[in-house]
Amino acid sequence: xxxxxxxxxxxxxxxxxxxxxxxxxxxxxxxxxxxxxxxxxxxxxxxxxxxxxxxxxxxxxxxxxxxxxxxxxxxxxxxxxxxxxxxxxxxxxxxxxxxxxxxxxxxxxxxxxxxxxxxxxxxxxxxxxxxxxxxxxxxxxxxxxxxxxxxxxxxxxxxxxxxxxxxxxxxxxxxxxxxxxxxxxxxxxxxxxxxxxxxxxxxxxxxxxxxxxxxxxxxxxxxxxxxxxxxxxxxxxxxxxxxxxxxxxxxxxxxxxxxxxxxxxxxxxxxxxxxxxxxxxxxxxxxxxxxxxxxxxxxxxxxxxxxxxxxxxxxxxxxxxxxxxxxxxxxxxxxxxxxxxxxxxxxxxxxxxxxxxxxxxxxxxxxxxxxxxxxxxxxx
Ligand SMILES: Cc1ncc(COP(=O)(O)O)c(C=O)c1O
Numbered sequence: 001x002x003x004x005x006x007x008x009x010x011x012x013x014x015x016x017x018x019x020x021x022x023x024x025x026x027x028x029x030x031x032x033x034x035x036x037x038x039x040x041x042x043x044x045x046x047x048x049x050x051x052x053x054x055x056x057x058x059x060x061x062x063x064x065x066x067x068x069x070x071x072x073x074x075x076x077x078x079x080x081x082x083x084x085x086x087x088x089x090x091x092x093x094x095x096x097x098x099x100x101x102x103x104x105x106x107x108x109x110x111x112x113x114x115x116x117x118x119x120x121x122x123x124x125x126x127x128x129x130x131x132x133x134x135x136x137x138x139x140x141x142x143x144x145x146x147x148x149x150x151x152x153x154x155x156x157x158x159x160x161x162x163x164x165x166x167x168x169x170x171x172x173x174x175x176x177x178x179x180x181x182x183x184x185x186x187x188x189x190x191x192x193x194x195x196x197x198x199x200x201x202x203x204x205x206x207x208x209x210x211x212x213x214x215x216x217x218x219x220x221x222x223x224x225x226x227x228x229x230x231x232x233x234x235x236x237x238x239x240x241x242x243x244x245x246x247x248x249x250x251x252x253x254x255x256x257x258x259x260x261x262x263x264x265x266x267x268x269x270x271x272x273x274x275x276x277x278x279x280x281x282x283x284x285x286x287x288x289x290x291x292x293x294x295x296x297x298x299x300x301x302x303x304x305x306x307x308x309x310x311x312x313x314x315x316x317x318x319x320x321x322x323x324x325x326x327x328x329x330x331x332x333x334x335x336x337x338x339x340x341x342x343x344x345x346x347x348x349x350x351x352x353x354x355x356x357x358x359x360x361x362x363x364x365x366x367x368x369x370x371x372x373x374x375x376x377x378x379x380x
Contacts, residue, residue: 010338017044020358020365022344033369034344038179038211038321038356041238042281049241049277056273064264071272078279079249083220085233089250092267096210096236097125099246102261103232104129104171107204110254113170117163117203119154121181124173124208133173135181154178155190157197164201171204171232176222179211182348183316183323191226198231206232210246211321214238215282215359218292218319225318238359243274287359295319298355298366305370309377322355323348324373328380336379341372 014030016023020043022030032040042049063069076090093099108114118124118133125131131144135151152159154174163169172194178184198205207213207230212222214235219225221233231253236246246266265271282288299315299322306312314325326333330347337343346354353373357365 012338019043019046020361028342030338031343031365031368031372033355033357033361034346035356035358036242037237037346038216039237039242040358041214041216042241042278042285042287043358043360046241046277046281048281048284049274052273052277052280053243053270056270059269061270062265062268065262065267069267069269069272071269071276072267075267075272075275075279078276079247082279082282083249084224085249087252088233089252089254089256091248091250091261092271093246093248093263094244094265094271095125095246096208096234097127097130097246098263098266099210099234099236099248100124100130100133100173100206100208101127103206103234103248104133104173105261106232106248106250106254107171107206109260110204111170111202113168113203114148115169116149117160117169117172118149118151119174119178119181120151121154121178121184122151122173122175122208123178123180124175125210154184155187157190157193160190160194161197164197164203167201169201169203171206172198173206173208175208175210175212176226177212177217177318177321179321179354180348182325182352183321183354185316185318186226188226191223191228195228195230204232205230206234208234210234210236211356212318215288215291216319216321216356218288218295220288222318222321239278240271240274241278243271245271245275282359285360290361291319291359294361294363294366295322297363298322298361298369301366301370302373305374305377309374311377311380317355320355320357320359320361324353324355326351326353326377332380333373333376336376337372341376343369343372 013025014022015025080086122135124133176186207223231251233249239245302315316323348354
């Protein structure tokens with residue numbers, strides 16, 4: 001049987017990882033400034049993670065949500081504390097798209113409404129509602145196009161307020177730093193105005209922190225830079241450092257009823273162990289602070305590189321979520337970075353490099369990346 005061929009693949013077989021480095025099957029080492037699409041938060045193969053996962057596997061890998069699983073409550077307590085959302089409730093699933101599906105469903109149960117506002121250039125996943133609120137007709141199948149959604153320009157508060165004032169909007173969903181859309185950032189004025197307008201009109205505010213959250217921006221959640229407190233917050237990617245997981249943080253105003261949501265795999269013993277190991281390392285190694293400090297350093301160094309190299313048009317982002325806008329195709333730059341410089345990066349659009357390394361990136365690794373990028377850009 002052939003694989004269903006939907007991915008544009010690099011001709012590299014990664015077989016091993018450690019911290020911010022990975023190795024291919026020929027023993028070649030690569031600097032990982034991509035984290036397997038922002039998934040690797042504490043670094044590849046962290047010894048504490050391996051130890052906790054191994055111990056848990058020896059005890060129990062999985063049992064269903066029909067029995068008490070104390071690891072789920074432990075995780076909710078730890079996450080509530082570290083993120084500043086102690087008073088919220090937590091629901092666990094397996095992926096980012098699933099987190100957004102469940103958040104949108106909760107918003108609809110809560111308000112009785114069906115209309116959603118989302119941002120132009122948004123990306124929220126590939127399943128039914130998640131892809132419907134994603135602003136990309138190419139990946140929206142006819143069966144997903146159910147006219148629930150109005151797309152509006154990010155940061156155009158008046159446009160969002162105008163729609164909200166109609167009184168029929170169930171939820172606004174927002175990436176405070178857009179990922180796939182190209183590292184575009186919501187402003188504090190927009191976010192605060194949107195939160196106020198949502199409250200006034202009985203609309204639920206959802207922030208999608210799947211890519212920009214979980215420490216990546218240098219605060220636990222990217223929306224915490226903007227002075228807002230959303231009703232629902234979706235997480236995935238970094239939560240399990242590669243173990244497939246997602247979650248929704250839910251305001252106390254939402255009261256659950258039996259059977260309202262559910263999942264077979266979500267919050268299983270191994271998944272919770274992965275997430276607990278991640279939070280241990282976050283706390284022990286100060287990774288959110290590291291993302292902030294090393295991120296600021298890297299952004300500064302990239303801006304200095306921009307002074308030396310005319311191909312960089314703009315550097316934007318926060319913490320370790322950085323967009324480098326260039327006047328040359330990102331595809332050509334990434335190819336050279338991978339095959340000549342042995343360095344992984346992400347991308348957005350035609351001309352943006354998206355930098356999403358593990359949150360344990362060091363200044364030396366940041367310097368090494370600048371060296372590699374400068375070498376490549378000098379070839380154009
Ligand atoms: C902001 C955002 N939301 C949702 C998703 C979907 O997550 P998943 O691929 O785990 O379904 C992604 C994935 O890239 C994302 O970046």
